[in-house]
Amino acid sequence: MPGSALPSLVPGHANLAPELTEIHALRTGLRRAPRNTAILRAGDGGVRMRTLLDGWAFRCRILDDGRRQILGILLPGDTFGLETLFDQPTQASVQTSTALTYFALSSTDLASAFELLP
Secondary structure (H helix, E strand, O other), X not given: OOHHHHHHOOOOHHXXXXXXXXXXXXXXXXXXXXXXXXXXXXXXXXXXXXXXXXXXXXXXXEOOOOOEEEEEEEOOOOEEOHHHHHOOXXXXXXXXXXXXXXXXXXXXXXXXXXXXXX
């Protein structure tokens, strides 16, 4: 999918640099998640940085007594899962508050982005 097709898929995409649009659209693809879905769980591995494009989510952890503690709200433009790029498990879960769109960028693609946009 060329970067020029992205406008029809994601509102607010125009804020991405054209080079990054190409990297995201061609290598990682966009991901969608419905409301009330865990898109990252505490302890997950994998090597992906994720950026929220549309919708709302929140970081949370489950306490020993079973209650959920909300650690922060994620809005479009926020990144999450950065610790996985450094081979560390995630410390908190991320759950959707609304249906949302995000992309995941691998460490290889992140290095390419740094080369394109020093």
